[in-house]
Amino acid sequence: MKLLTGNDLASGAVTWWTGSGWSLHVEDAADVGDQGDSILATEEAARRVNAPYIIDAVATPQGPRPAHIKDRVRALGPTVRLDLTLKPADPAAGNWVI
Amino acid sequence: MYKYDQYDQAIVDARVDEFRDQVRRRMAGEMTEDQFKPLRLMNGLYLQLHAYMLRVAIPYGTLDSRQMHMLAHIARKYDRDYGHFTTRQNIQYNWIKLEDAGDILADLATVEMHAIQTSGNCIRNISSDQYAGAAADEVTDPRPWAELLRQWSTFHPEFSYLPRKFKIAVIASDEDRAAMRLHDIGIQLVEREGKLGAAFYVGGGMGRTPMIAPLIKDFVPIEDFLSYSEACLRVYNRYGRRDNIYKARIKILVHEIGADEYRRQVEEEFAHVKTLGIDPPVAELERITAFFAPPAFEAGITDSVDRSDPDFAVWLDQNVKAHKQAGYAIVNISLKKTGDIPGDASSAQIDVMADIAKDYSFDELRVTHAQNIVLPHVAKRDLYAVWQKLVEADLAAANLDLISDIIACPGLDYCSLANARSIPVAQKIAKRFADPARQRDLGELKLKISGCINACGHHHAGHIGILGVDKKGTENYQLSLGGSGAEDTSIGKITGPGFDEDGIVDAVERVTDKYIQLREGDERFLDTYRRVGFDPFKEAIYG
Amino acid sequence: MGNLRFRDDAALDQPAVALSAFLDQSNATAVRLEPGEDARLLIPHLDRIALIEVAFPKFRDGRGYSAARILREAGYAGELRAQGDVLVDQIREMRRCGFDSFVPDKPLDAAVVKTTLERYDNVYQRAADAAVPVWKLRHG
Numbered sequence: 001m002k003l004l005t006g007n008d009l010a011s012g013a014v015t016w017w018t019g020s021g022w023s024l025h026v027e028d029a030a031d032v033g034d035q036g037d038s039i040l041a042t043e044e045a046a047r048r049v050n051a052p053y054i055i056d057a058v059a060t061p062q063g064p065r066p067a068h069i070k071d072r073v074r075a076l077g078p079t080v081r082l083d084l085t086l087k088p089a090d091p092a093a094g095n096w097v098i
Numbered sequence: 099m100y101k102y103d104q105y106d107q108a109i110v111d112a113r114v115d116e117f118r119d120q121v122r123r124r125m126a127g128e129m130t131e132d133q134f135k136p137l138r139l140m141n142g143l144y145l146q147l148h149a150y151m152l153r154v155a156i157p158y159g160t161l162d163s164r165q166m167h168m169l170a171h172i173a174r175k176y177d178r179d180y181g182h183f184t185t186r187q188n189i190q191y192n193w194i195k196l197e198d199a200g201d202i203l204a205d206l207a208t209v210e211m212h213a214i215q216t217s218g219n220c221i222r223n224i225s226s227d228q229y230a231g232a233a234a235d236e237v238t239d240p241r242p243w244a245e246l247l248r249q250w251s252t253f254h255p256e257f258s259y260l261p262r263k264f265k266i267a268v269i270a271s272d273e274d275r276a277a278m279r280l281h282d283i284g285i286q287l288v289e290r291e292g293k294l295g296a297a298f299y300v301g302g303g304m305g306r307t308p309m310i311a312p313l314i315k316d317f318v319p320i321e322d323f324l325s326y327s328e329a330c331l332r333v334y335n336r337y338g339r340r341d342n343i344y345k346a347r348i349k350i351l352v353h354e355i356g357a358d359e360y361r362r363q364v365e366e367e368f369a370h371v372k373t374l375g376i377d378p379p380v381a382e383l384e385r386i387t388a389f390f391a392p393p394a395f396e397a398g399i400t401d402s403v404d405r406s407d408p409d410f411a412v413w414l415d416q417n418v419k420a421h422k423q424a425g426y427a428i429v430n431i432s433l434k435k436t437g438d439i440p441g442d443a444s445s446a447q448i449d450v451m452a453d454i455a456k457d458y459s460f461d462e463l464r465v466t467h468a469q470n471i472v473l474p475h476v477a478k479r480d481l482y483a484v485w486q487k488l489v490e491a492d493l494a495a496a497n498l499d500l501i502s503d504i505i506a507c508p509g510l511d512y513c514s515l516a517n518a519r520s521i522p523v524a525q526k527i528a529k530r531f532a533d534p535a536r537q538r539d540l541g542e543l544k545l546k547i548s549g550c551i552n553a554c555g556h557h558h559a560g561h562i563g564i565l566g567v568d569k570k571g572t573e574n575y576q577l578s579l580g581g582s583g584a585e586d587t588s589i590g591k592i593t594g595p596g597f598d599e600d601g602i603v604d605a606v607e608r609v610t611d612k613y614i615q616l617r618e619g620d621e622r623f624l625d626t627y628r629r630v631g632f633d634p635f636k637e638a639i640y641g
Numbered sequence: 642m643g644n645l646r647f648r649d650d651a652a653l654d655q656p657a658v659a660l661s662a663f664l665d666q667s668n669a670t671a672v673r674l675e676p677g678e679d680a681r682l683l684i685p686h687l688d689r690i691a692l693i694e695v696a697f698p699k700f701r702d703g704r705g706y707s708a709a710r711i712l713r714e715a716g717y718a719g720e721l722r723a724q725g726d727v728l729v730d731q732i733r734e735m736r737r738c739g740f741d742s743f744v745p746d747k748p749l750d751a752a753v754v755k756t757t758l759e760r761y762d763n764v765y766q767r768a769a770d771a772a773v774p775v776w777k778l779r780h781g
């Protein structure tokens with residue numbers, strides 16, 4: 001599957017296209033199929049996302065998982081500071097990333 | 099320390115105003131990201147893996163307690179309560195919001211700080227010796243000259259769009275604590291027949307093609323300091339390569355045309371530039387120098403230190419260095435306690451270091467290229483009290499220059515250019531060698547890790563260097579041996595095929611075991627390596 | 642706003658010729674310099690040149706800044722034009738290097754140009770403009 005990701009313009013936070021808007025959680029990401037480029041163009045022009053790009057991912061029961069390690073780290077947060085990630089209370093949160 | 103006058107302050111204030119306006123134009127959609135990117139980069143604002151990252155300049159690594167407290171304040175108010183001190187003596191914040199950037203710069207400007215010259219293809223923040231003004235072996239304090247360069251290079255109109263970034267280091271002693279010859283220009287202040295001058299080394303650097311800067315001029319009279327620098331830069335701006343970003347650094351130009359031809363061109367340009375009157379008058383040099391006059395050291399205070407507390411004695415021997423003034427010492431605060439993230443400090447720790455500096459070090463601190471902090475002027479009678487305060491703040495790791503005093507770039511945990519994570523490798527190596535007695539037995543051993551070929555973690559200059567590479571989508575680490583960023587500058591040699599994260603820790607241990615087996619007398623690892631060569635180590639690693 | 646000109650004399654109504662053509666033919670009074678071309682080749686001819694146009698095909702290519710200063714340092718007083726990918730946030734540096742006219746590919750916002758040029762009252766270094774470096778202000 002293909003995902004669309006980028007950063008929020010004002011806050012810089014990593015965001016994922018959900019099909020109708022943007023979420024901080026990769027689990028909410030929607031497959032953009034071959035629509036990625038056109039969504040990207042509209043959303044970037046409207047400044048609802050900054051520096052967007054399309055990535056490969058695989059669907060899993062836990063939700064989409066980016067194919068590239070860099071995007072998996074983006075989806076989680078720094079692996080060396082789990083307290084700063086989106087799942088600070090879950091010590092196993094990083095297991096799928098590396 | 100240098101203090102701003104109304105002109106310096108006006109320039110920094112105008113910069114805050116300018117960047118606020120640029121951010122506003124970007125947020126309002128008057129600029130695309132493509133247009134905004136070079137502007138934000140010129141202000142040290144990157145877009146990294148998780149958010150915007152802001153790099154704040156700490157000119158030549160020197161700051162006072164007020165500035166240090168401000169760094170803590172920024173971490174608390176705008177970031178996630180910590181900062182990362184870098185090999186370029188700066189600090190980076192990893193979780194900055196674009197909408198806060200203007201306020202952050204305004205806060206910094208109240209303590210004479212900014213983010214100018216921290217990114218972009220301009221002359222970057224000038225680096226220097228962290229022991230400047232305290233080292234016994236310096237011919238003069240290099241910082242006035244670094245400050246002169248700072249002012250000259252700030253918004254230099256001709257050199258704002260160089261082929262590539264440009265890094266200058268200034269030192270003033272034979273012992274090199276700033277990796278001077280691994281800079282685009284490395285300057286060593288020297289004395290000849292009672293007159294001050296500067297030796298210019300041009301064309302060093304790391305990255306994908308590491309090079310040691312050749313000597314271009316052994317003695318530039320000090321009154322020609324800026325003219326000569328200007329000539330060096332102009333030749334580069336005109337003839338540095340712009341067709342290939344990987345060949346755009348000045349090291350490639352100097353390498354391709356040769357040091358002699360580069361020198362010839364610089365001399366020719368210098369003869370012209372010298373007629374333009376760009377060197378400030380002696381009065382300005384004196385004005386700047388006066389700010390760096392030695393603090394009011396007490397004469398005749400005790401030189402003896404009570405070593406009865408054994409933990410203190412260990413720290414004293416490892417982290418405290420000789421000062422040029424009797425009764426005083428240089429204290430190194432290691433930001434590398436086992437398990438720590440190299441170079442990271444919490445806002446609380448930053449505050450503690452600021453307070454200690456105010457009470458015990460004439461209000462001065464330094465950031466080192468090894469990502470540690472220095473208290474440059476501590477009276478020996480206060481060392482025990484300082485140590486106790488550091489212990490309380492978890493800042494008393496006694497491992498300066500030992501194997502666990504690792505330089506590591508942010509790597510794939512933060513950096514969008516990374517191939518592999520650096521920090522976990524640093525943590526694992528530090529844990530493997532956690533026994534302090536073992537570390538001390540291994541002696542001085544500089545281990546440096548970069549998460550990609552850009553070499554922000556100086557791996558080429560590590561006695562042991564580690565480079566993260568991408569191996570079919572997984573993290574892999576190359577090992578290199580024999581580098582040095584000191585006065586005996588050398589570039590490490592890659593041992594062979596890479597390793598995974600645990601494999602690289604094992605490989606490092608095989609290297610250190612081999613060293614223990616081969617060393618003679620009090621040889622450091624690097625000395626043994628240089629004496630016996632690469633092969634015995636290679637064999638130990640790969641069998 | 643399209644072009645910007647900071648000169649009182651009348652604009653020259655003549656196309657700028659390429660450097661090689663200029664050096665071959667002696668009657669042109671306007672010449673165009675590409676980034677890789679050596680501005681110093683023009684020095685012997687400066688007294689008969691009214692316009693030098695310096696090309697900026699990419700805003701990142703800063704060779705034209707050195708070219709401009711070199712020409713001003715050699716005493717050139719005619720029009721010095723920056724043409725091409727010239728951005729509003731570069732105008733100030735270019736003015737300091739001696740450019741006094743601008744023909745940007747994309748029009749600049751006049752209000753932004755004005756605030757940009759007026760923002761800084763002080764400079765740290767001598768360049769090709771009349772701005773007095775702060776070390777001079779400090780010591781007279």
Ligand code: HEM
Pocket residue numbers: 144146151183184185186190262265280281282302303304305306347506507508512513514515552553554555556
């Ligand atoms: C996280 C954001 C960072 C980015 C995007 C970044 C980018 C780069 C790049 C692209 C280069 C290579 C330049 C070249 O070879 O031409 C480089 C070099 C360097 N960076 Fe970074 N860097 C970052 C963080 C850091 C940090 C945290 C440090 C200090 C720990 C640092 C210190 C250096 C040094 C010392 C060099 C080597 C200079 C040389 O090649 O001579 N950088 N950086």
Ligand code: SF4
Pocket residue numbers: 507508509510513514515516517548549550551552553554555
């Ligand atoms: S060396 Fe590479 S991974 Fe490390 S900070 Fe520099 S660019 Fe990022």
